[in-house]
Amino acid sequence: MQPRIPRQSAGEQDARRPDGTDLDHRFTAELASAVSGARRRAVRDGDRQVDTAHLLHSLLESDGEVRAVLGDGPRIARLLGYLVQRSIGYGLRWQSAVEDSGAVPLVTGVAGFSPLAAAAMEEAGARAARRGHVRACGVDLLAALVADPQARAVEILARVAVEPRTVVADVDRHFEPAP
Known part of the structure; x- marks a missing residue:
């Protein structure tokens, strides 16, 4: 059986984009790990692409700051419950469709990611840069995931x-400085 997510080239396997630029050089180690986790989740779920729901799921599992921003506790448990159900229930309708609302510009060069997920990763880097940081963190990606109302992360x-x-x-x- 052929994998649904395109195989990574040798250059991509060490987190490099096909154009030769390092995608993760703009991510903290924690965020790079979460993105890798989302990739593994997509493969495990049999999805064609990593989408915003995969990224949200991975962030919730691995990033305490993201959980804190969303209100750690029962809300996180409910979110994780919906995300787990994705592979056995309502998420099956997503497997045959690409996540793309058409509202965001197409980001090329991020193989295996939906257009919205790729755009969210780019926006996370831009958010960090606007704050004067070189690397985006999970909270930057969280904000970027909700930028498009058609994103699967927004639905969840x-x-x-x-x-x-x-x-x-x-x-x-x-991100506001403490008083």
Whole structure:
């Protein structure tokens, strides 16, 4: 059986983009690990591409700051419950469709990622740069995941009554200097 996610070239296996630039050089080690975890999850779930829901799931499992921004506790448990159900239930309808709302510019050169997931990773890097940081962290990616209302991550967050505007505001507060 052929894998659904395109095989990585030798250059990509060490986290390099096909164009030769290092995708993860703009991510903290924790975020790079979460992105790798999302890739593994997509393969395990039999999905064609890593999408925003894979990225959200991996962030929730591996990043304490993301959980804190979203309100650690019962809300996180419910989110993880929905994400786990994805591979056995409602998420099956996503397997045959590419996650792309058409609202974000197409990001090329990130093989195996949906257009929205690729755009979110690019936006996470841009968010960090606007703060004067070289590397994006998981909270940057969280804010970027909710930028497009058609993202699967937004659909999942909506199931537990989490509004994208609230997430972005909470992320912005997270980065404000302490008084």
